[in-house]
Amino acid sequence: MVNPVGIIHGVDGVRRIRFRVFDGASVWIGQYVVTSEGYLCRVSRIERRNYLTDDRILAEMSSFERIERLKKYGFNLEFTSTITLAEALIIGVVEGSGIRQPMAPPHLYTYVNEAPSELISNLTVINSAPITIGKVKGSDTPARLDAEKLTTHHCAILASTGSGKSWLAGVIAEELALTIKMPVVIIDPHGEYSSMQYPAVDDPLANEVASMVNIYVPGRVDTGEIDKYYMAKFGEPRRYIRIGVNPRNMPLGVLIKLLTHYYGLTDTQRRLLEEGWPYDPSIDAPLTTIDELVGEVIERSRGSAPKGYAGESSISSLVSKLRSFLENRPFFITMYGEHYGDEPIRLLDVENMLNKPGINVIDLSTLDLMDQQALVALMLDSMFNLAKRRRIMPTFVIIEEAHNFSPSKALSISKSSILRIAREGRKFGLGLCIVSQRPSRIDPDVLSQCMTQIFKRIINPLDLKYVASVAENISSDELTTLKSLNPDEAYVTGMATPIPLLVRVKGRLTHHGGVTRWISTINP
Numbered sequence: 001m002v003n004p005v006g007i008i009h010g011v012d013g014v015r016r017i018r019f020r021v022f023d024g025a026s027v028w029i030g031q032y033v034v035t036s037e038g039y040l041c042r043v044s045r046i047e048r049r050n051y052l053t054d055d056r057i058l059a060e061m062s063s064f065e066r067i068e069r070l071k072k073y074g075f076n077l078e079f080t081s082t083i084t085l086a087e088a089l090i091i092g093v094v095e096g097s098g099i100r101q102p103m104a105p106p107h108l109y110t111y112v113n114e115a116p117s118e119l120i121s122n123l124t125v126i127n128s129a130p131i132t133i134g135k136v137k138g139s140d141t142p143a144r145l146d147a148e149k150l151t152t153h154h155c156a157i158l159a160s161t162g163s164g165k166s167w168l169a170g171v172i173a174e175e176l177a178l179t180i181k182m183p184v185v186i187i188d189p190h191g192e193y194s195s196m197q198y199p200a201v202d203d204p205l206a207n208e209v210a211s212m213v214n215i216y217v218p219g220r221v222d223t224g225e226i227d228k229y230y231m232a233k234f235g236e237p238r239r240y241i242r243i244g245v246n247p248r249n250m251p252l253g254v255l256i257k258l259l260t261h262y263y264g265l266t267d268t269q270r271r272l273l274e275e276g277w278p279y280d281p282s283i284d285a286p287l288t289t290i291d292e293l294v295g296e297v298i299e300r301s302r303g304s305a306p307k308g309y310a311g312e313s314s315i316s317s318l319v320s321k322l323r324s325f326l327e328n329r330p331f332f333i334t335m336y337g338e339h340y341g342d343e344p345i346r347l348l349d350v351e352n353m354l355n356k357p358g359i360n361v362i363d364l365s366t367l368d369l370m371d372q373q374a375l376v377a378l379m380l381d382s383m384f385n386l387a388k389r390r391r392i393m394p395t396f397v398i399i400e401e402a403h404n405f406s407p408s409k410a411l412s413i414s415k416s417s418i419l420r421i422a423r424e425g426r427k428f429g430l431g432l433c434i435v436s437q438r439p440s441r442i443d444p445d446v447l448s449q450c451m452t453q454i455f456k457r458i459i460n461p462l463d464l465k466y467v468a469s470v471a472e473n474i475s476s477d478e479l480t481t482l483k484s485l486n487p488d489e490a491y492v493t494g495m496a497t498p499i500p501l502l503v504r505v506k507g508r509l510t511h512h513g514g515v516t517r518w519i520s521t522i523n524p
């Protein structure tokens with residue numbers, strides 16, 4: 001049934017309509033409306049105006065008592081001369097069960113109707129590989145995304161802090177693992193996603209997805225405090241695997257950046273490493289002791305060292321830097337059967353990890369930022385190389401705090417690895433989900449490759465401006481509506497959805513870990 005809510009009194013080309021809202025009609029920001037000519041629009045602005053309110057009237061309304069007295073005399077402007085005006089952004093023209101771009105503006109004084117839920121339901125049907133992340137706001141229509149487009153053409157979840165980004169990232173990971181049966185990797189710098197191992201609701205699906213969660217921690221770090229936290233909160237120990245990376249898997253560029261950061265490198269030492277570092281990206285690269293590896297580097301590079309004392313001094317200083325570096329980085333493994341306490345450290349086997357559906361949480365919370373970036377670079381490079389050779393299933397990588405791993409200005413060890421997947425990952429079934437509360441600090445090249453954008457509440461004007469400049473699918477008008485989203489709401493636009501969606505994000509099957517610490521929760 002058609003339910004008219006207003007009439008058009010102005011149009012801005014094919015972008016926007018302005019309409020007078022009928023008295024008593026319910027219109028809200030984000031609501032879908034459809035004109036009698038079939039233009040589907042989304043309400044972006046509502047304004048109430050009283051045409052009798054001039055300075056004299058304002059002067060009369062000088063105090064609460066005075067206004068109440070005026071009301072007693074029947075002087076109530078709100079009900080006598082208020083008009084409600086709204087603006088709505090044109091999404092397209094409805095044609096059958098699809099939508100096309102409009103070629104001409106709507107006509108003035110045509111009606112604006114509530115969009116029937118069947119229409120929205122039909123327009124949001126995804127034929128292949130749908131995942132459901134909630135409901136379209138104000139209706140019972142499931143908010144579905146095209147999983148294939150979401151994961152292969154990359155996506156970004158952008159919002160201010162505490163506005164529900166990791167909750168939603170968790171919903172997407174659960175859906176992809178359960179419904180699409182694909183492997184998901186979560187780069188977790190705060191150790192908050194370990195909570196996904198614990199079902200949050202009494203539902204067999206919650207048990208199923210929780211059992212698909214594998215947690216990986218760097219081999220030689222003390223996880224005691226975090227383990228205690230999870231034990232106390234959920235009454236069950238957190239299950240995790242300690243992993244180590246073969247140092248030979250480390251590309252020269254990453255090694256040089258890390259060594260320069262921790263110990264400094266001279267030009268000669270850099271040259272020696274360029275000659276001698278035995279980089280081998282394969283899982284079958286030999287595992288050797290630190291002494292053997294360092295010896296091999298020196299053996300291979302000695303020929304290019306300067307002759308005499310200067311050369312010997314450079315070599316011996318490089319040996320001690322390399323040795324100390326390999327001993328102290330907590331994510332290396334140099335022999336089989338290595339243990340931390342009585343827990344075994346396994347060689348990181350990305351191929352094995354990503355050949356089955358599951359949610360693989362990489363808990364980096366015990367590392368400093370430099371080591372986090374290094375481990376992320378190593379893992380992503382390994383995924384890319386395997387994906388290129390079709391040795392892993394199509395995989396989706398969620399990167400939390402992405403501004404720290406792929407920053408716009410600062411240097412970062414992991415930036416080139418992320419950029420390469422953003423640019424080329426699609427061809428090999430490797431997709432990224434960039435999650436950040438500081439969009440303006442993310443590398444613009446990475447962000448502009450994210451063809452689906454999911455926004456939650458953003459308030460920082462710099463971030464809003466930046467998002468408008470790099471995201472093709474959102475206009476500055478739409479961005480202003482982001483300021484007023486609730487924590488369980490998200491605005492989704494881009495490739496994975498046929499029309500932009502304002503979504504009420506659904507509940508989680510597994511526990512959510514991101515908790516704001518508040519004064520009352522701090523023990524005295």
Ligand SMILES: Nc1ncnc2c1ncn2[C@@H]1O[C@H](COP(=O)(O)OP(=O)(O)OP(=O)(O)O)[C@@H](O)[C@H]1O
Nearest residue numbers: 161162163164165166167437487488505506514515
């Ligand atoms: N769909 C939802 N339903 C119910 N509660 C939600 C929903 N989304 C978010 N929340 C609530 O909002 C809080 C903050 O969400 P979340 O931790 O995901 O925010 P965030 O943006 O990731 O924060 P940060 O930037 O600090 O990591 C959660 O603890 C949760 O209580």
